[in-house]
Amino acid sequence: MTAEQKKSWEIRLEDLTLGYEDKVVLNKINASIPGGKISVILGSSGGGKSTLLRHLVGLRRPMSGKIILDKYDMFAMPDKEFRALRRRMGMLFQDGALLGSMNLADNVALPLREHTSLPEEVIREVVLYNLDLVGLAQAADYYPNELSGGMRKRAGLARAMVAAPPILLCDEPTSGLDPINSGQMDALLLNLKEQNPDMTIVVVSHDIESLFTIADHVMILHGGGIAFNGTLEELKNTQDQFLKRFLDRETIYEESRKEEHRSLRPETQEEVRNALDKWLGRN
Amino acid sequence: MVLGLQGYNALSTVGSEGMLGTLIALGLVRELGPVLTAIMITGRAGSAMTAEIGVMRISEQLDALEVMDINPYAFLIAPRMLASLIVFPLLTSVFNVVGILGGYFTGVYLLGLNGGIYLHRVQSAVEFDDLFLCFIKSLLFALIVSSVCCFKGFFTHMRTDSAGPEAVSKATTSAVVLSCILILVFDYVATTFFI
Structure with a gap:
């Protein structure tokens, strides 16, 4: 690879199938992550966000398909060039x-x-x-x-x-952080972007608040595929019920409150209460 | 010291107590020194190597090295193997010397053997070939212990019976057990080769 200085690096996924051993996590996905933007990849737990990130940084090889950074097909390159390409990426681990x-x-x-x-x-x-x-x-x-x-x-x-690096990948930068630290991390990423306008930043997250703060571009993974890939504005204006539900925590909360769950039989309740009373010394 | 006691009792049945120095020196230099030292280092340092590298694996530190294009074999494993190659022969020598002095203490101070005879037997029994065999064995065991322990830690994530911290503990146990077995097997092979 030559030492040319590309302005900003776009990432394209072509017919990409990812997984572990024989378990497919993402199947034949096609998408583009724009260069010079902050892209946030969202999705449910186990939906393949971190898997995708590990493939983007070359820690795992895809089952099939291509990951193209700018014009370089990452996994079709000789090892030396592949490593040179990977040096252009920085990664923040969880x-x-x-x-x-x-x-x-x-x-x-x-x-x-x-x-x-x-x-x-x-x-x-x-x-x-x-x-x-x-x-x-x-x-x-x-x-x-x-x-x-x-x-x-x-x-x-x-x-x-x-x-x-021209490409920065972040794996759940705000997970496990309190709101103050989460806010600081978002601010840090925005500051970095301001100082490096050509940098392509890809953030894997399931922090909706962070999404609305930092994202220029959003990709939502669901059911082994891509449920949405577009700008934050497009996502805000979507009429897709799944996406609206995904972003609207209030609705999910209300729905979950209404769900009916099985209850204990009265005799079981009595038996457990007696056992606990005895254990805790309650009369 | 135990070797001194047992050896003295065994030799006294055939009236050869004076050979205690020979028995202890050859037993230690040819076999017990390298083998026991290697087993002790496996328990102390080998297990630590596996656990440390295993923890690095499950906490993504090895992935971070790879992303930074730093070869984890050169960065983590090679220095440990090199250190083992230096330390094993040194500690084996210390073990041998302490063992021979322990035999002296038992034989001379506890059992009344003549100190001059004991030291003379030690000096006359141990030849260059014995020291060379001891040195070769300690290098061989250094390679076995460091490679088994490092690679068990390095491939912790590939265990199929467990994951996460449990995998680290199982990898550590398995590294110690496998190292000890290989030490005994290769001790036999090396002895066969040199005798």
């Missing part, structure tokens, strides 16, 4: 995936130390700059097990960004 034996600064410096001959003082400066971007410059010497989940995610983002 829990940051920081190496536990290194402090934050060393974690963030790792790609630079391994792949460049930059002097140590330059690496240190770049690392501190990136940690500062995510608000962790003061925690450079901390080890991952000394940090909260949100801080680990932000450090993971700093590491993903340190080599200034």
Whole structure:
């Protein structure tokens, strides 16, 4: 691959079938993820969001079909070029995936130390700059097990960004975070996008609030296929009942409240109550 | 020390207590030193290698290395194998020396054997070939233990009987068991080859 500087990288999925061993998760999907935008991939749990992301970054090979980054067919390339292409991607893993034996600064410096001959003082400066971007410059010497989940995610983002990749993939950046940390993570992604307008950011999430905050483009996976692929505006104006239901938590809540569930027989209730009373010493 | 006690009792039945130094030195240098050291390192460091790499696998740290285009074999496994190749012979030597001194203590201080005779037997019994065999065995066991333990951890995610933390614990157990079995098997093979 040449060292040309493409403005922004589009990702195209062509007849893509993904899965594990003989279990198909996504079947013959065709879609395009626009370059230079923040695209959010949504879907129910087990719907294939993270699977798709792992394939996009080349950690798994698809069962069939193509993933095309700009004009490069990822899995048809020789290994050397495939690896060169993958260096153009940064990935934020769900829990940051920081190496536990290194402090934050060393974690963030790792790609630079391994792949460049930059002097140590330059690496240190770049690392501190990136940690500062995510608000962790003061925690450079901390080890991952000394940090909260949100801080680990932000450090993971700093590491993903340190080599200034044109494509950034984020696996559930707000999962498990409190609303303040979730908001900070969304703001971070938007700041990154502002500073790097050509960067293609793909975020896997099921955080609807985050979707409305950061997304330019949305892909919704459902039932082994793509239920929606378009802009956030198109999604907001959709008349599709499934999509409206997917986005409207209130409706799901009301429906779930109305669902009837089986109840215990009175004699079972009595027996359990007596047993618990006895156990808890209640008269 | 136990070897000293047992050896002394066995040798005294044929009136050869003076050979205790020979028995202990050859027993340790040729067999017990490399084998027991390897088994102890497997329990202490081998299990730690499997558990650490296994945890890295299930917490996506190995995937992160791959995404950063850092070869996990070169980054994680090669240094551990190299360290094992250096440490196994050193610790085996320490084991042998401590074992021979333990035999001296038992034989001379507890059982009344002549110290000069014990040391003379040790010195005259151990030849270069014995030390060479000990060295080769410790290198062989270093390769076995480090590769089995590292790869069991590395492929934790491919276990079919469990997943997540349970897979790490099973991989660790299986790495220790397999290493110990292979140590004994290859000890026999190496001994056969050299004798």
